Amino acid sequence: MDQQLQVFIAVAERKNFSRAAEELHMTQPAVSQYIRSFEESIGVRLLERTNKYVRLNQAGEIVYHHAKEITGLYSKMQNLVDDLANKASGPLTIGASYTFGEYVLPHILSKLAADYPSIEPEVTIGNTAEIAELVISHQLDVGLIEGHFKEAVPLQNESFAEDLMYVVAPPSHPLVGQDKRISIDELANELWLLREEGSGTREAAEKFFAQSGFRPSRIMQFSSTQPIKESVEAGLGISLLSQWAIQKELQHRELQTLPVKGTPFKRHFSIVTNSPFQTKALQVFIELLKNSDELTDLTQKNTASKL
Structure with missing residues (x-):
């Protein structure tokens, strides 16, 4: 992946050249040089700098939004290629709305960890609109949401619970x-x-x-x-x-x-994705969701509680 994009994202998120350099295991002068070169290639300044802060200007906000989408697509591409020769493993970014993410997903993840210890899930919890937006911008591999949303691009949407x-x-x-x-x-x-x-x-x-x-x-x-x-x-x-x-x-x-x-x-809860291609990690996770005994067990517990 383009090193300039990585450096720019790190500086934008850390709002500090020194902290970005530490995260990237680089020197501060090297980070500064990458940012200068990146701004020259874009043709406009992207960061406002003072002795007290570093922050994105309007052009920087635009570039940052698309840089995150580009890096998300790059990671997804690399994982799909790696999958061709490997078992289900590697990173899996999951987004879930609050109800499912806080009360159901932990039981599913426990099963996933037991059956596929090489998969590395990273979970984001938010409301339905927030999770859908992160799936649209390729920052999440999959979203588990309730209700409907107005998407800017069509998403694969499948009811599962x-x-x-x-x-x-x-x-x-x-x-x-x-x-x-x-x-x-x-x-x-x-x-x-x-x-x-x-x-x-x-x-x-x-x-x-x-x-x-x-x-x-x-x-x-x-x-x-x-x-x-x-x-x-x-x-x-x-x-x-x-x-x-x-x-x-x-x-x-x-x-x-x-x-x-x-x-x-x-x-109903739905599974939403933003690509016709799925990594093996995503495939097994979705299959686990669709055939989950945990969902049945939770419902049976509620019935036992005399809802």
């Missing part, structure tokens, strides 16, 4: 333990604790509300699921959460589900 979502409340909630189904209108005065825009969990909640002909009058947003669970347990409000995210809290009776009409609400 069904999730069930429930309205959860603290054990002290007056509607806990109801024998009859509850109309969502009975929750009109509740504070709903929801994920941020761009999250697949938020998209599912919006679909559930639309199908129920309901709109919460009060909403509080969170950037991840864990503080939502803590806040529901504390009595702040209620939420719509994945069966996978709440299994431990249900087992310990820290949260309870409400028998609301229209629940459990079903949604």
